[in-house]
Amino acid sequence: MEQPRPELIPIPAVRRLSLYLRQLEAFKRKDRRTISSKQLGESLGLTDAQVRKDLAYFGQFGHPGIGYRVEELIAQVRHILGTDKTWNVLLVGAGNLGRALLAYKGFEAKGFALAAVFDNDPSKFGKKIGQYTIQPLSELSDTISKQLIRLAILAVPADVAQDVADQLVEAGIRGLLNFAPVSLTVPADVALNAVDLAVQLEQISFQVSLASLGRSPAASSSSPTPADDGR
Amino acid sequence: MEQPRPELIPIPAVRRLSLYLRQLEAFKRKDRRTISSKQLGESLGLTDAQVRKDLAYFGQFGHPGIGYRVEELIAQVRHILGTDKTWNVLLVGAGNLGRALLAYKGFEAKGFALAAVFDNDPSKFGKKIGQYTIQPLSELSDTISKQLIRLAILAVPADVAQDVADQLVEAGIRGLLNFAPVSLTVPADVALNAVDLAVQLEQISFQVSLASLGRSPAASSSSPTPADDGR
DNA sequence: GGATGTGAATGCATTCACAGCA
DNA sequence: TGCTGTGAATGCATTCACATCC
Numbered sequence: 001m002e003q004p005r006p007e008l009i010p011i012p013a014v015r016r017l018s019l020y021l022r023q024l025e026a027f028k029r030k031d032r033r034t035i036s037s038k039q040l041g042e043s044l045g046l047t048d049a050q051v052r053k054d055l056a057y058f059g060q061f062g063h064p065g066i067g068y069r070v071e072e073l074i075a076q077v078r079h080i081l082g083t084d085k086t087w088n089v090l091l092v093g094a095g096n097l098g099r100a101l102l103a104y105k106g107f108e109a110k111g112f113a114l115a116a117v118f119d120n121d122p123s124k125f126g127k128k129i130g131q132y133t134i135q136p137l138s139e140l141s142d143t144i145s146k147q148l149i150r151l152a153i154l155a156v157p158a159d160v161a162q163d164v165a166d167q168l169v170e171a172g173i174r175g176l177l178n179f180a181p182v183s184l185t186v187p188a189d190v191a192l193n194a195v196d197l198a199v200q201l202e203q204i205s206f207q208v209s210l211a212s213l214g215r216s217p218a219a220s221s222s223s224p225t226p227a228d229d230g231r
Numbered sequence: 232m233e234q235p236r237p238e239l240i241p242i243p244a245v246r247r248l249s250l251y252l253r254q255l256e257a258f259k260r261k262d263r264r265t266i267s268s269k270q271l272g273e274s275l276g277l278t279d280a281q282v283r284k285d286l287a288y289f290g291q292f293g294h295p296g297i298g299y300r301v302e303e304l305i306a307q308v309r310h311i312l313g314t315d316k317t318w319n320v321l322l323v324g325a326g327n328l329g330r331a332l333l334a335y336k337g338f339e340a341k342g343f344a345l346a347a348v349f350d351n352d353p354s355k356f357g358k359k360i361g362q363y364t365i366q367p368l369s370e371l372s373d374t375i376s377k378q379l380i381r382l383a384i385l386a387v388p389a390d391v392a393q394d395v396a397d398q399l400v401e402a403g404i405r406g407l408l409n410f411a412p413v414s415l416t417v418p419a420d421v422a423l424n425a426v427d428l429a430v431q432l433e434q435i436s437f438q439v440s441l442a443s444l445g446r447s448p449a450a451s452s453s454s455p456t457p458a459d460d461g462r
Numbered sequence: 463g464g465a466t467g468t469g470a471a472t473g474c475a476t477t478c479a480c481a482g483c484a
Numbered sequence: 485t486g487c488t489g490t491g492a493a494t495g496c497a498t499t500c501a502c503a504t505c506c
Contacts, residue, residue, distance in 0.1 A: 008474095014437055015434060018434065021433070022413070047476085049477055050477080052490085055488095063487080064487050065485080065488080080437070089432070096334040097331045097335065104428065112429070151439070174439045175436070183253070183254065183275050191442065193431050193434050193435050197337070199250065199253070201318075201338075201341070202248075202249045202342075203246060204406035204422045205312055205314055205343075206312045208422050211420055278498085279466095280498075280499055280500070283465095287466085291466085292466095294506075295464080296466080296506040297466090298465065
C-alpha cells in the first residue's frame with residue numbers, strides 16, 4: 001500500500017524502467033495483452049527476478065498466475081516516469097545535431113514536445129527551421145515562463161556549454177540533457193544526463209580490443225545471444 | 232607488474248575511464264602537467280579514492296607525492312581504450328541523425344574515422360554527403376574487408392534496425408553503436424552500446440518529477456554542486 | 463608533506479528461493 | 485499450475501584508512 005521511499009530505488013532500476021516501457025509498447029503493437037516477467041526480461045537480456053524486483057520498487061502491478069497486463073503496465077510506467085503528461089522541451093543549438101534532433105519525430109509519442117529553439121549565433125536569429133524560429137538566448141527567461149518549459153536539450157559546442165547551462169538554470173530549467181562533450185556543473189536540484197558520442201565509441205573500442213586479445217582460448221564463441229543495451 | 236585479469240574490471244570503471252580521458256585532455260589544453268586523483272575526481276563529481284581505484288584496475292600510472300602526469304596518463308588511457316590507433320567506422324542510415332553524425336568533426340581527434348556510409352533507400356545510392364558516397368547494403372562485406380572496418384554506427388529506423396544489425400554482423404562488424412530505439416540481439420562476441428534519446432529524456436523526466444514532489448521539506452536546496460554525468 | 467595503490471570494511475544491486483494468490 | 489512479490493543470501497562496486505614512496 002505505502003509508496004516505497006524514492007531514496008531506496010536503485011538508479012539502474014529507473015534506467016531499465018524506460019527499457020521496459022519501450023518493450024511493452026512494442027508488445028502492445030503486436031497486440032499482446034499480458035506478459036510475464038520472464039518474457040519481458042528475455043526480450044532485454046535480463047532475468048525474470050530482475051524485472052519483478054525492478055517493478056516492485058514502484059508498486060504492485062502484476063497479477064499472480066497471469067503476469068502483467070500490457071496496457072495497464074504501460075500506463076503505470078508512464079506515470080512513474082512522468083511521461084503520462086507532455087513535457088515542453090527547449091533546444092539550444094541549431095547546428096547539425098540540433099537540427100537532426102528537431103527533425104526526429106519520435107518525441108511526441110513519448111511525451112515530449114519541442115517548444116522552442118535557441119542559438120547564440122546572431123546570424124541565425126529569426127531564421128526558421130521547420131516550424132521553429134531560432135531565438136537569441138536573451139529571450140530564454142521569457143519563453144520558459146510563457147510556455148512553461150522545464151526541460152532543455154543542449155546541443156552546443158563544448159566551449160560554450162557550461163555558460164549556456166548556467167543561463168538555462170538561471171532561467172528556471174529543471175532538467176538538462178547534454179550532448180556537448182564536457183562535464184557540466186549544475187545545482188543539485190537540477191537533473192542532468194549526458195550523451196557523449198566519443199565516450200560511447202570508446203566503450204565499444206574497449207570491448208572489441210578486449211575480445212580480440214584475451215577472451216580465453218575459446219574466442220570463437222558466438223552463441224546467438226540476447227540483447228544488451230546502452231550502459 | 233602483472234596485467235590485472237580483465238574479467239574483474241567493473242564495467243562502471245571502464246565508463247569512467249572515458250570521462251577521465253576527456254578531462255585529462257581538457258587539462259592538457261590548459262597546460263596542466265600533472266594532476267592528483269583529488270583534482271581529477273572533483274572535476275567529475277567523484278571521490279579521489281574512486282579515481283585511484285579505477286585507474287589501478289589497469290595498471291600503476293601514478294607517482295606518489297606528485298600525482299599523475301597528464302600527458303603520460305592520456306597515452307595510457309588511450310592505449311587501454313584502444314583509441315591510440317584509429318578505428319575505421321561505418322555509418323548505416325543517411326537520414327537526419329546520420330547526416331548530423333557525419334558532420335560532427337570531433338571523431339578524428341578521438342581515434343575514429345568515418346570510412347563509409349550506407350543506406351537501404353535505393354533513391355539515395357550514389358548520392359554524396361560531403362566526401363562520402365552513399366552505398367547500398369549489398370556492398371557491406373566488400374567495403375568492410377577492403378577498408379578493414381570493425382565498428383559501425385546504426386542510425387536507421389527502428390523497424391529495420393535488427394535486420395541491418397544482422398547484416399552488419401554477418402559482414403564481420405565487431406562493434407555496434409545503436410541509435411535506433413529498439414533492443415538489438417547480437418552474438419556475444421559483438422560489442423553493443425545503445426543510445427536512445429527518448430530513454431534519456433525519460434530519465435530526466437523521472438528525476439524532475441521526483442524533485443518537484445518529494446525531496447524532503449528542504450526542497451529548496453541548491454548548492455552549486457559538482458558534475459554529474461550520463462548514467 | 464603530499465601523493466599513490468590497495469586490503470578490509472561497507473554499502474548497493476542482483477539473484478535465489480519460496481510463500482501466497484489466481 | 486503459473487506467476488507475482490519479497491525476505492534472505494550472494495556478489496559487486498565503492499569507500500575507508502593506512503602502508504609506502506617521492
